[in-house]
Amino acid sequence: MSTPTTTHIVGYSEQAWGHARPMINLFARFVKLRPVTVTFLTTNAFYDRATKELSRSFESDDKELAKRVRVISTGNAEFMALTSGDESFKTAWKSLISEEELVCAQTGTRFAPLPKPKAIIIDFFAIEPFRAIRALSGHSVKIYSWVPGQTYPILYLFGPKHLGGRGDVNALIEEEVRQTGRDYNDVANELTFKPFGEIVRLPGMVPMYDHEYYPQDFPMPGTLGDIFPHVYNTLEVSDGLMMITPNSYEPEAVAAAKGWFAQTGRPAYAVGPLLPSASKEAADANEKKQSSEGGQIQEFLDATLKTSGPKSLLYISFGSIFWPVNKPENVWAVLDVVMELNIPFIMSHASPFAGPIPDEIKEKVKAYGKGILSPWTPQQLILDHPTTGWFIAHGGHNGVTEAISAGVPQILWPFGGDQPLNAVQIADQLQVGYELLEVRTGHGLKPIYRTGYTPKGTVDAIKAEVRDVLQKAFGEDGAKKRAKLAELQKALNGEWEEGGSSRSDALAFLDSL
Known part of the structure; x- marks a missing residue:
């Protein structure tokens, strides 16, 4: 398929997988909707993962279409040092606006010049790159701020006072x-x-x-x-807002954000959920390649389905960054209860802060025989498997929307960012899951406004709460929440269908360029 392209769009996210992954999936959808070409700038550390994620949105006969998303590494960037790739971005941007070729720092591949970009979608944490774009290209290229999380906390942390x-x-x-x-x-x-x-x-x-x-x-x-102190001002001078959230999940927050930008005549688009858009079989097969233990996990899921039945497995993951660094014993306490209740489980420990799992824990899980500890799991494959019943997670927005899309209810253990408000939204406002309170530490051991309760934070309190929540989750109360979740799942998965709000917003963005 060789449709001529007329519009060039650039994307740039910070080196956090939760920021990069949804952007990749959005760009795959863009090239399917309109004749555009996208240049996605990333780092050496993320290049392989980004190309594999991109492949999850295309069937085997979509190769020409997939080529319209160019994944190009600008070089090395230190993990969690959000400003370390700023200079390499600036160099790449000069080449892009001068219509010069780009060379991928990871592979050495040379990419032919393209017309000057019409727009760039850029991570709202990329403060210096934003300034470089304005300095080098003025207002000749539209800048859309990328909001890679739930919208509610953005309104608080970076929004205007009239919205709270x-x-x-x-x-x-x-x-x-x-x-x-x-x-x-x-x-x-x-x-x-x-x-x-x-x-x-x-x-x-x-x-x-x-x-x-x-x-x-x-x-x-x-x-x-x-970075944080400057995000408000960056949002105030950007040409528009791109939110990864689905409107059906937090409609009041989306409406507030759109109203905020509309006051100055600027658009705000809600385009979630941003999941792979190929067939489930193609997406799962390519995701499995991202984990060295993908095959073993698939076998474990299939075996658990036979021995324990549908919706019997508990999946545990805190994403690629977060971990209870100062209280790792809280995780082991949770695992003790899971094994006490004879629940099969898979636990991911992808965070670099997790460190090596203690030998004592490894031996305990091995003796249990119904659990897997993995440094990187094919999360969507696990959530989509019929044996998966519940998901203990940190509440990052990607995981939340992935779980809703798969119809898997969540038990949330938030750390920061958008996670605390996702936990409240899921457990309290929508009532389709639970939140763990006793696992809190630091400022979390202060009173909760909506109930007045003050968590104790002890190991005994954690075990008692987790035992209670898991018994409810795998019982009648959990079944009610799962049924309620099914309604939200249907609405969320319809956002990219014909007439869906995310599809409509994406088309409105593309047609505005």
């Missing part, structure tokens, strides 16, 4: 520095990551104490203090 947001935090920091002479970074970290005892009120979300946005004592990267 914090507004221009950078202005507050600069004023404090001017009055006190303190170091900017010290003030930035204080005003950005420390709660002040305020009550946060967002459209369509239950009121919460600000400390509930930080339920775990987790070491956030130092570079975030250089």
